[in-house]
Amino acid sequence: xxxxxxxxxxxxxxxxxxxxxxxxxxxxxxxxxxxxxxxxxxxxxxxxxxxxxxxxxxxxxxxxxxxxxxxxxxxxxxxxxxxxxxxxxxxxxxxxxxxxxxxxxxxxxxxxxxxxxxxxxxxxxxxxxxxxxxxxxxxxxxxxxxxxxxxxxxxxxxxxxxxxxxxxxxxxxxxxxxxxxxxxxxxxxxxxxxxxxxxxxxxxxxxxxxxxxxxxxxxxxxxxxxxxxxxxxxxxxxxxxxxxxxxxxxxxxxxxxxxxxxxxxxxxxxxxxxxxxxxxxxxxxxxxxx
Ligand code: MN
Numbered sequence: 001x002x003x004x005x006x007x008x009x010x011x012x013x014x015x016x017x018x019x020x021x022x023x024x025x026x027x028x029x030x031x032x033x034x035x036x037x038x039x040x041x042x043x044x045x046x047x048x049x050x051x052x053x054x055x056x057x058x059x060x061x062x063x064x065x066x067x068x069x070x071x072x073x074x075x076x077x078x079x080x081x082x083x084x085x086x087x088x089x090x091x092x093x094x095x096x097x098x099x100x101x102x103x104x105x106x107x108x109x110x111x112x113x114x115x116x117x118x119x120x121x122x123x124x125x126x127x128x129x130x131x132x133x134x135x136x137x138x139x140x141x142x143x144x145x146x147x148x149x150x151x152x153x154x155x156x157x158x159x160x161x162x163x164x165x166x167x168x169x170x171x172x173x174x175x176x177x178x179x180x181x182x183x184x185x186x187x188x189x190x191x192x193x194x195x196x197x198x199x200x201x202x203x204x205x206x207x208x209x210x211x212x213x214x215x216x217x218x219x220x221x222x223x224x225x226x227x228x229x230x231x232x233x234x235x236x237x238x239x240x241x242x243x244x245x246x247x248x249x250x251x252x253x254x255x256x257x258x259x260x261x262x263x264x265x266x267x268x269x270x271x272x273x274x275x276x277x278x279x280x281x282x283x284x285x286x287x288x289x290x
Contacts, residue, residue, distance in 0.1 A: 025229015
């Protein structure tokens with residue numbers, strides 16, 4: 001787990017990518033921020049994305065999203081904001097002061113070759129399936145699980161779900177044996193298929209298992225996020241806010257954003273300004289898989 005302190009002033013814990021694992025399915029980036037009472041300190045000025053989807057999921061609070069498609073959309077707990085960058089989009093995010101706490105994850109999904117150059121789009125999903133496995137309360141924000149389907153539009157075979165378990169309780173989740181999985185413990189302590197997993201850790205499972213048993217240990221209820229999918233076997237170059245396939249594509253994306261060209265669009269918000277891409281490292285970025 002990498003602890004980042006960003007310009008937003010909020011500590012963000014990044015569990016993916018890490019040195020041992022770059023992707024889980026097409027999930028390629030897991031940031032967990034909050035809980036914090038400094039709800040307005042989350043103010044991320046306009047910045048671009050390419051080649052990925054951002055999935056924003058709140059546990060507490062309220063965030064306003066704006067983007068270069070003209071979208072202005074508030075998100076609350078139980079709703080998914082899914083932004084598909086495709087070839088290019090820019091957006092900003094701001095925590096709203098009327099909420100007393102802000103607590104969320106932001107997840108990135110790598111787009112496969114056949115979708116990565118698509119036009120950008122934005123989807124808010126408010127009818128997220130809610131169901132239970134034994135004492136595990138599930139909100140399925142992406143993909144298919146236990147015969148339920150999320151309406152979120154994704155481009156590879158994926159699953160993403162919030163899990164809540166009261167302390168001392170447990171349950172068994174049926175999972176696809178062709179998927180790899182990770183369970184991010186947001187708060188509490190979990191016993192997962194017999195292994196104790198503390199908060200801010202991801203317990204990883206290779207393909208080949210068909211169920212995951214989880215129990216909430218300790219005094220607090222458990223809050224976790226299940227991420228899974230078909231192993232993503234394309235080689236990608238991930239740099240700053242871009243996912244491309246070659247060094248030259250990264251160079252082009254960076255130059256187009258910093259010159260304020262049309263590829264990433266523009267929009268107005270209350271934060272103001274925009275975030276320039278940093279200097280590229282003095283080396284050639286190589287495509288890689290896990
Ligand atoms: Mn972003």
